[in-house]
Amino acid sequence: MPPAGTPAGTPAGTPGETKPAAPAAPAAPAVPEKTETLDTDSVAYTFTTRGAGIAKALLKKHEAEHGTRMTLNEFGDMPIGSVTDLPGQISNVAFHYATDLPAGVITFEGSDERGLHLTKKFNVPKSTNLNKDYIVTMRLVFDNRSKQPITVPAYYVNTGSAAPVHQKDRIDYTGFKWPGAKFVDVTWFSGGMFKKEHGTYTATHEGIPWAAVADQYFTTIVTPQVDSENKDTPSKERGNSVWATRFQISDDVWKATSHDADGSSSARYGIEGALGMPGFTLAPGQMQVQIFHIYTGPREYGRLKTMPDGQVEVLAFSDFGGIFSFLGPFVGFFSKVLLYSLNSLHAWVGSYAIAIIIITLLIKAILWPMQNKATKAAKRMQALSPKMTEVREKFQDDPQKMNAEVMKLYKEYGVNPLAGCWPAFIQMPIFFGFYNMLGKAVELRNAKFLWVQDLSQPDTVFHLPGLDFPVNILPIFMAATMVWQMKASPKTGDPQQQKIMMIMPLIFVLFCYNYASALALYLTVNNLVSVVQLYATRNQALPTLQKLPKKK
Structure with a gap:
């Protein structure tokens, strides 16, 4: 309600267009505020x-x-x-x-x-x-x-x-x-x-x-x-x-x-x-x-x-920014499904932490057949590794020839180098869905679990004296379980690539350290279940590689 003679409001533009800030300070009321x-x-x-x-x-x-x-x-x-x-x-x-x-x-x-x-x-x-x-x-x-x-x-x-x-x-x-x-x-x-x-x-x-x-x-x-x-x-x-x-x-x-x-x-x-x-x-x-x-x-x-x-x-939920913005619709879908599942399980078990653990177990159970198939494919890659090492050493001065010979080996022995990657690709939108959902779920505020006082906040137990640096237990434990999982996994690919992959636990620690502790809880349980799966299948006989018959 402007006083007489006050001009109309400045017109707005297209979404995202900027206008100067309002120039004048608010006028004082004619009577004291009540x-x-x-x-x-x-x-x-x-x-x-x-x-x-x-x-x-x-x-x-x-x-x-x-x-x-x-x-x-x-x-x-x-x-x-x-x-x-x-x-x-x-x-x-x-x-x-x-x-x-x-x-x-x-x-x-x-x-x-x-x-x-x-x-x-x-x-x-x-x-x-x-x-x-x-x-x-x-x-x-x-x-x-x-x-x-x-x-x-x-x-x-x-x-x-x-x-x-x-x-x-x-x-x-x-x-x-x-x-x-x-x-x-x-x-x-x-x-x-x-x-x-x-x-x-x-x-x-x-x-x-x-x-x-x-x-x-x-x-x-x-x-x-x-x-x-x-x-x-x-x-x-x-x-x-x-x-x-x-x-x-x-x-x-x-x-x-x-x-x-x-x-x-x-x-x-x-x-x-x-x-x-x-x-x-x-x-x-x-x-x-x-x-x-x-x-x-x-x-x-x-x-x-x-x-x-x-x-x-x-x-x-679907406004997922950054370089992963193209995943927005998928992330939004999984975020809603996961939040609905979280609240439904909480109504049953009475604990959001237990609900997160159950959801993680259910996801791992659904993906078990695919994960088991990927593990077998990784073992086939591991069995082929000595021959690939020979090829790399023989053609180390000719990268183009080396890549051609490696692809020839894959074809001769029927090995698909991407077969072990599918579970990771499938779990990516699920992980981002968890990340997106857990960061916005007000239901997790002040939800406790063991030493964690608030699942929506980092699980800080104390600060380092003189540095004011928080010590958060769950992200550190999560990184340890990730290293364990990597050690138990079949060794595939170039040794140099394997060394590079060892920095992944550090990346995830940085990713989760000051985030909702519920995310670190999910990743920790996910890693532990993966380790159990790997040990459950580690006694399977290493596949014997045989060349595929040539097509006539």
Whole structure:
């Protein structure tokens, strides 16, 4: 709600196009800020007259650090559900409010200089039903109380902000999401050797059903609802643009909210966003109504799946970036299947760690025939190894001739050098599915197993004195089991290649060391089962190689 004469919001561009940051600081409210807290069984919502929105949402069933409760919009400046002409700014309209605590209702009212009156009514959920818990209903009523037509320009409904939960959370898990677009994490805004720095993210698209900010495990989603009071203006039911920007969180602010800080020089970022809605014109005495649902809660697959507008997409399972982005659809599929299996098994055994172990055993059992066939193929390669060594020594000065003779040996003895690789190729999307799923499964937060206090975090048992270096047991144990597996496997290929493969345990340690300990648990069990399989088949007679009959 801009004051009279305020220009319309800057138009958004194509997805990913950048615009300058909003130039002016938010105007001070005409009256002192007042807050009111409305409680439910799951959330304590703190509402503010500054922007007439949700200043904070404290999640009662989820811990942050040191026993404190998880708080959404803890670091952002924009209240969730605040309505503004320009994204990232708060209008100077003085809002007054009234509450009906038994009904869980708070109503804000304010007018600008033109006579445009805005009423914002928030209803907090009274039911703990899976479909309604964590969802606040916001009803906006734009009322022209002047004697002249009023044009309301395109406006924005702010999603609030998201920020990391812990000091060492993956930075690329904090970001902004809307349907059909890739997850815009906070690293997107950084400049670099191959990309320019971005101040804001904007995009335009007709009929945007929702927009969200998210950290690794929690999200705030703003969803316009189909409003029966607006049947004559269906275009007002959905958004038509989105906006997001990141902000830096200083050490002082981070520590002031009871978060641990290890003195790292790396920057810590949060993100805030907004959903743009179409403008309209009101005749004197005319009203326009728009209803929104605001979800402030965990990125929980089972809960988000029940929401009707595809909000489960905020998990971004298929947004698998980097050089493996082509695996996105496969990784997304396996991530969903694995998470469903994880939750189903947890309901049965009561432990996420045991559920991960069972899933690993089931996968290994399904792949056993293929793995056994690959082991036999590796043994055939091992039996052929002396002849291949002779060929390499004989033609070591002529690589082209050497490769031709090696291929001739493969053909004569019917050996397929790729036969032993298929299990690894099959397990690659499964591994990435586990990696993707375990990094986003809020269900694993604070799940314990043996010495592991939280399967969603590294299993740090202590820090090295004077170095502040964490000692994580599971990744080290995982590397040891991988070395064991490699030692027990048939020796194939060039000896130099075998030596190069010995660095794989180190690579996996670096990959898993500061990641969710659940991933190291999965890899450890996977390696141990592979070792058992190898020892179970090691007593099989080494195949006798015979040349295949030549084709006539």
